[in-house]
Amino acid sequence: MxxxxxxxxxxxxxxxxxxxxxxxxxxxxxxxxxxxxxxxxxxxxxxxxxxxxxxxxxKIAVPERFRFVPFLVVNDDDHPDAPGADWCTACGICAKVCPPQCIWIVRASDPNTGRPVPRPDEFYIDIDICMNCGFCMEFCPFDAIKMDHDYELASYDRTTVHIHDHERLIKPFSYWKSIAPTTATEEAEARGGWEHIDVIKERKKREAAAARAAAAAQPAAAPAPQASTAAETPAAADVAAPVAEAVADAPAPVVDEAEEERKKAERLAKREAALARKKAKQEGGDN
Ligand code: SF4
Ligand code: SF4
CATH class of the missing domain: 1.10.287 (Helix Hairpins)
Structure with missing residues (x-):
């Protein structure tokens, strides 16, 4: 009707x-x-x-999922290992997916080698162009960019004040936890901890290596059952003794570390070769 x-x-x-x-x-x-x-x-x-x-x-309280302009997450000042460290790795995904293209990132580089390092040297967002869609936050694989609740951003000069630089964009992780406790908890559960995902991955790797080492060392450290078996069945003792000896002589983690080192060296060599080829090509083009 x-x-x-x-x-x-x-x-x-x-x-x-x-x-x-x-x-x-x-x-x-x-x-x-x-x-x-x-x-x-x-x-x-x-x-x-x-x-x-x-x-x-x-001011009326805003809902937890309210979103205004983005900010960048950094470690809290009292972080035990890296206070104030950026969570952003300057991967550039947010800049790529941003519909109005208002994000501009410059990746940092090592001053000695000139190689890129996973951290932003410069990071700008033009908040007059940002349409508050939250795509940057959705797509960031490192949970490093979040939508803020602060909507009081009016000013008399849009040319400078409304282009937020790295210094203006960074806010501690505890701030994100305070404005969006539910989302922050869900994200931490998905990552496997409250830390940056890279830190969690490293910790898991170390724990897995330690578990492997413990598992490998166990048969050598507990010879008692083998002794009793040997007493009962001499043929089995002949087999068990050399195996225990071999395990004790060649601990698994050492082999793993050597393998890791070899792979790393291989990767570095490949990267060096690619850089050399690129440089040669550029020089050729200049001439
Ligand atoms: S904020 Fe996230 S998506 Fe954007 S560059 Fe940094 S790590 Fe990548
Ligand atoms: S909220 Fe949307 S428009 Fe604003 S910076 Fe993020 S992706 Fe771009």
């Missing part, structure tokens, strides 16, 4: 209008006392009806 939508809308408005007065009766004068939670009573989640917020003295 035509006009049903309009009637429904009017019904909701009228309901809110009357709720304003019934809520006044429910709270009585408590809404207007000078108590600390005065604002919470007037505009808390249970409050009904139409109300006025005395902005900017009073």
């Amino acid at each position: 035509y006009g049903m939508g309009i009637l429904k809308g009017l019904g909701i408005t009228i309901k809110h209008f009357f709720a304003t007065y019934t809520d006044e009766i429910r709270y009585g004068l408590r809404k207007y006392t000078k108590a600390v939670d005065n604002f919470q009573i007037r505009q808390g989640p249970e409050t009904k009806g139409i109300f006025t917020s005395m902005y900017p003295d009073e």
Whole structure:
């Protein structure tokens, strides 16, 4: 039937209008006392009806998934190993997926070798172009860019103040936990800990290596059962003794580390060769 939508809308408005007065009766004068939670009573989640917020003295709390412009996550200042370290690895994915292309990143490089290092040297976001879509946050594989709740960004100069640089963009991880506790917890569960994903991966690798080492060392460290078996079945002892000896002589982690080193050297050599080829090609092009 035509006009049903309009009637429904009017019904909701009228309901809110009357709720304003019934809520006044429910709270009585408590809404207007000078108590600390005065604002919470007037505009808390249970409050009904139409109300006025005395902005900017009073601000309505925003929902956890509210998003304004992005910020970059860094370690807290009291982090035991790397205080203030960037979570961003300058991979550039956020800049690629950003629909209005308002992110600009320069990756840092090692001053001695000139090679790129996984950290941003410069990071800019033009917040006048940003459309608050949150794609950068969704696509970041390192949970390094998040959407902020701070919406008071008006200024008199858009040419400089509205282009947020690295210094302006960084905020500690504890800030993200405070504005989005549920999302931060879900992300930490998915990563396997509260740390940066690279730190967690390294820790898991170390733990796996230690577990392998312990497993390899176990038969050599517990010869008692073999001795008793040997006493009962001499033929089995002939087999078990050399195996235990071999395990003791060649511990597995040492072999793994050597293999890792060899692979690393191979990778480095390949990279060196590729760089040399690229350099030669560039020189050839210049000439
Ligand atoms: S914020 Fe995330 S996606 Fe963007 S460059 Fe840094 S690590 Fe990559
Ligand atoms: S929120 Fe959207 S528009 Fe803004 S920087 Fe991120 S991807 Fe770009």
